Amino acid sequence: MRMSLKVSQPPPHGGRLVNAVVDREEGARMAAGCPAYDIRPTIDPRTGAPIRNAYREVMSIAYGFFSPLDGFMTRNEAESVMRDRRLLSGWLFPFPIIFDVDGEELRGLGVKEGDRLLLRLKGRPFAVIDVEEVWRFDPRDVADRTFGTPERNPEVVRRRFDEKHPGWLMYRSMTGTAVGGRVHVINEPRLREPYGRFWYPPSASRLEFGRRGWRTVIAHQTRNVPHTGHEHLMKEAAFLGDIEPCNGILVNAIIGAKRLGDFVDEAILEGHEAVSRFGYIRPGRHLVTMTLWDMRYGNPLESLLHGIIRQNMGCTHHMFGRDHAAVGDYYDPYATQTLWSKGIPSYGLPAPPYDVDRGLKIRPVNIQEFWYCPVCGEIAYSESCGHRDKAERFSGSFVRGLIAEGIEPPPIIFRPEVYQVIVKWWRRFNYPFVNKRYLETKEAELEVELDPMEVTTR
Amino acid sequence: MTYKIAIVLDKARMEKVRSKGVQVKDLYGGYLKVIELEVPDELAKRILAEFPRARIDARGFIEETPIAFKRELFDSVVRMGAGPAAIEDAMRPEKLARIKELASKEDEYLPPPN
Numbered sequence A: 001m002r003m004s005l006k007v008s009q010p011p012p013h014g015g016r017l018v019n020a021v022v023d024r025e026e027g028a029r030m031a032a033g034c035p036a037y038d039i040r041p042t043i044d045p046r047t048g049a050p051i052r053n054a055y056r057e058v059m060s061i062a063y064g065f066f067s068p069l070d071g072f073m074t075r076n077e078a079e080s081v082m083r084d085r086r087l088l089s090g091w092l093f094p095f096p097i098i099f100d101v102d103g104e105e106l107r108g109l110g111v112k113e114g115d116r117l118l119l120r121l122k123g124r125p126f127a128v129i130d131v132e133e134v135w136r137f138d139p140r141d142v143a144d145r146t147f148g149t150p151e152r153n154p155e156v157v158r159r160r161f162d163e164k165h166p167g168w169l170m171y172r173s174m175t176g177t178a179v180g181g182r183v184h185v186i187n188e189p190r191l192r193e194p195y196g197r198f199w200y201p202p203s204a205s206r207l208e209f210g211r212r213g214w215r216t217v218i219a220h221q222t223r224n225v226p227h228t229g230h231e232h233l234m235k236e237a238a239f240l241g242d243i244e245p246c247n248g249i250l251v252n253a254i255i256g257a258k259r260l261g262d263f264v265d266e267a268i269l270e271g272h273e274a275v276s277r278f279g280y281i282r283p284g285r286h287l288v289t290m291t292l293w294d295m296r297y298g299n300p301l302e303s304l305l306h307g308i309i310r311q312n313m314g315c316t317h318h319m320f321g322r323d324h325a326a327v328g329d330y331y332d333p334y335a336t337q338t339l340w341s342k343g344i345p346s347y348g349l350p351a352p353p354y355d356v357d358r359g360l361k362i363r364p365v366n367i368q369e370f371w372y373c374p375v376c377g378e379i380a381y382s383e384s385c386g387h388r389d390k391a392e393r394f395s396g397s398f399v400r401g402l403i404a405e406g407i408e409p410p411p412i413i414f415r416p417e418v419y420q421v422i423v424k425w426w427r428r429f430n431y432p433f434v435n436k437r438y439l440e441t442k443e444a445e446l447e448v449e450l451d452p453m454e455v456t457t458r
Numbered sequence B: 001m002t003y004k005i006a007i008v009l010d011k012a013r014m015e016k017v018r019s020k021g022v023q024v025k026d027l028y029g030g031y032l033k034v035i036e037l038e039v040p041d042e043l044a045k046r047i048l049a050e051f052p053r054a055r056i057d058a059r060g061f062i063e064e065t066p067i068a069f070k071r072e073l074f075d076s077v078v079r080m081g082a083g084p085a086a087i088e089d090a091m092r093p094e095k096l097a098r099i100k101e102l103a104s105k106e107d108e109y110l111p112p113p114n
Ligand SMILES: [Zn+2]
Pocket: A373, A374, A375, A376, A377, A380, A385, A386, A387
């Protein structure tokens, strides 16, 4: 067989995109006569702050971001994922996706396996789940086995996870009763401003790539307002295509519960948008999008989910940097690059995700670091610049510190138009970062609006 | 291990340190002027313990301390120079109490730039 050196758009993970969004008429029929359950946030037991809302998982499943996953996991599937990072169908998947509920309320509703449950959001019909299994679990045990331990995963885990790790805390704070089964969105939500224009579910992003004539597209993961270090990462990594640099750069922001002190989601999206709106990357080569997900900060595991999401969106390449989706020093800083160059046997990956059966078809671009070098007089790549001892490294916390003190960051590390986006949302929220008030408002409003819908419930 | 902490200098702060013999460092091709202080391990631990949001970044700098702390620290540096004594001075109990009170308000509101 002749193999072309040209790269083309990969198929969705698992072969086909999940589309579990039905129209309202069909939805009302599906939900008729079902008991109703209100989706509620997972709460940090120490502070009372909302740290996760499972509605975001319903959205990411139903709109195909997590294909081939088409529902919340049963016990067997969650066990399989924690053991081998495989769905029961054999396809790679990093995290147990668990719909935990108030067990007592569920019993009160008389829900049993084989039933269908209507899920309400903001008091309105939103989705249904076909109850395949109601199962119980020990949240602390699931949290530990989801992320690993230094003893069991010595290749990449440096220290034991605890409640300071936001992802571990999410699993640790679950109720211990779960409902597994397929989900459908029955009342398609509208995304609130400014989210709507960044909403490109995989089927829509694939169409958009086609419309723009993008054959090769490199994905950039973000949970940050971009500084010029991020911008250089995007531009330089995009040079790795096939017979030419990648045609497109897809920015995909993870939108959901945030940590105190992070930038607000609105500024993250519009900050990235400003990069091309003001021409630092030509708009025709740049697309800013989002995925609804309460980030687990699982470094290599998170990178695997990122690979799945962006392959589903139609990307051919994915850039991975140092400390990818990490927090603190739980993981080795290069754990993600270890996964994407050698694999991590203790996570069930004896080879990289693209070299195992039922693995991924997206190509990693492992990149180290960009810094400002006063000798080169430019933003330089750490493996190219020979002045390591003079390098001025980027630090997100340093930039946040400047902003908090009311000092506009220098243009060489932060584009003035991107800074103006931060100031815009700062005026709106009276604060430039996530604080407790922002988290509470966000949990009350979420990213979506739902129209009223008549459903006869039991 | 020794860490560092940086105080960024705007025009007003530059005026105040002029002629004090404090070493000012250029960052990012001279766009930013900073004073860098060395922070011995024990003192770094105290700073991290006093301010729960403070953390050490990938460069080994202590970041995300309250703005009020940086303000006190700058005043101490003007009087005492850029050594550990200035940090000790900014961490005196009566100053810490005031810093923490201001810091709790910093979590609620920060004035946007004009
Ligand atoms: Zn250099």
